[in-house]
Structures are given as C-alpha cells and as structure tokens.
Amino acid sequence: EYIAVVQGGRQENTALLAQEFDYIFFTGSVTVGKAVMEAAARNLTPMTLELGGKSPTIVDASADLKLAAKRIAFGKLLNSGQTCVAPDYVLVEESVRDALIQNLSSVLEEQFPDGDYSGFVRIVNERHYREKKELLEGQTAAFGGECDDAAWRIKPTVLIDVNPDSPVMQQEIFGPILPVLTWAKLDDAINFIRSRPKPLALYLFTSQRDVEKRVLESCSFGGGCINDTVIHLATPHMGFGGVGQSGMGSYHGKRSFDTFTHYRSIVRKSTWLDLPFRYFPSSEKKLKLIRRILK
Structure with missing residues (x-):
C-alpha cells in the first residue's frame, strides 16, 4: 500500500x-x-x-599537506570514487604541487602495501570501466594509471599537467582518477570553479581564515568541508x-x-x-x- x-x-x-x-x-x-x-x-x-558534477578540492600553501593528502585520498577512494561527492579534481597552489603529489603517492602506497589492489572496489560495470579507462588516454600519471580489464578495476591514479579542456576535465569522473591542476593566485582557482557548472561539493584545505572566507563567499556549491572531504553528508543534522x-x-x-x-x-x-x-x-x-x- x-x-x-x-x-x-x-x-x-x-x-x-x-x-x-x-x-x-x-x-x-x-x-x-x-x-x-x-x-x-x-x-x-x-x-x-x-x-x-565535478567537485573541486582547493589546497593552498598553508595547508597541512600530509593530512590533506590522506583526507583527499579517503574521499576519492571511497567506493573507488563512485560517489556523487568524491573529490573530482584538485586545484593546488603551484608552489606546493610537488609536495602534495609526493604525499598523495606515499598515502596510496601505505594503503595498498605490496601493490595489492585485489580488495579495491572495481568499477560497477564494463561500460563505465571502459569510459574511465579512455579518460586516461594521453594523460601523465604521477601515480597509478594501470587498469585490469578482466576485473574492471583501475588502480588509484593521480594525474599531473592536465589540460583543462581534456575529456577528463569535461565530465564527472566517478572513478579513482584524480587530476591535479595548479594556481598561482587564489583568484585563479576561484575563477576556474566559477567558470564551470556549480558543483555538488567543494573542499578546501587551508589554515587561513581569510582564504576560507573568500572561497565560501565567492563560490556557489551544494555543500562541503574545510580541511576534510565527504564527511559533511554523514550528519543527519544538516541538509x-x-x-x-x-x-x-x-x-x-x-x-x-x-x-x-x-x-x-x-x-x-x-x-x-x-x-x-x-x-x-x-x-x-x-x-x-x-x-x-x-x-
């Protein structure tokens, strides 16, 4: 009834x-x-x-990069990136890009010792797996990039030197692929986000309240976290x-x-x-x- x-x-x-x-x-x-x-x-x-949509993660030079890497990886790898609020891509201040990449690589190596990904969640079906695999074509992987066609599984992947006009930046990834782009001025990151469709989530890693205030006031998005990812949807006390x-x-x-x-x-x-x-x-x-x- x-x-x-x-x-x-x-x-x-x-x-x-x-x-x-x-x-x-x-x-x-x-x-x-x-x-x-x-x-x-x-x-x-x-x-x-x-x-x-494509939920961005902003990281500035004041952030705790090791902790940021752990929490970005957590949000991205949850269900192999197949959640609507997964960090879709990272916008990091260019002066700390290499340090963030190094920390992300270290975190992923720690979480998958001996390179064993047999327990990692696979992509939901073959069609979606093929779509994600195609997004890797022509990209530079700082970590990962390998695919298992038989298991529909993609190793956690961090991409660098990504062209903003490439296919991986034109659609929601919905998989364990993380493009990393850089910015010199905070306004560059803000304008990049504002030039695209409004995202479901936004994540910001910073220790500066003025940066937090500028991002929250300048960007329109569904919800998000400061110095974390994904967890805002876990509480029943917020819409x-x-x-x-x-x-x-x-x-x-x-x-x-x-x-x-x-x-x-x-x-x-x-x-x-x-x-x-x-x-x-x-x-x-x-x-x-x-x-x-x-x-």
Missing part, C-alpha cells in the same frame, strides 16, 4: 513519470535529471534533484543537496521528512465572538476602527 518497487529501464521510467505523483525525488545524471524535471512539469509535480546543475532541494535527517511533507496552515476560530466590522457594508467608521486595531 505504501511502497512499490518497479524494475526496468527507460520505458518503465517514462511510464512512471507520466503518473501524477505528489512528489518526485531523483538521483542521477544531469541529462536524465532534466528529462525528469520536464516530465514533472507537465503535472506541476514538485521534486528534488540530487545530481552530481544535503546541490545547486544549479548539481541539483535542487535537500534531504538527510529531518530535511528528508520535510522534503516529503506538505505543511498545511490551519486556523481554528472561536465561535463565541464575531466582530461585525469585518463584513459589508463598509463605512468610514469601520475603516478607522480596523486601522486602529492594525497599528
């Missing part, structure tokens, strides 16, 4: 979206999200879209959701209840007193009385 599971693909989804639901909650790609929103508009159905092409609406904790709830405004009026001046015919005397009450 309350829950029904419908299995299928595009045909079944199209049939579902033709129904007059009270609310639609969709998680998926931007392309499909637009189609869902278009279908919902036909019936004026309210909705929440939890989409995705989680995107903005722009990364989604709309929020959920988690009470926000989820609120999302699927219509709050009705109801007034219960007493019957023992009825003020006659609210009714027609109007008069100057009634108008003066109403004005006096409303002051």
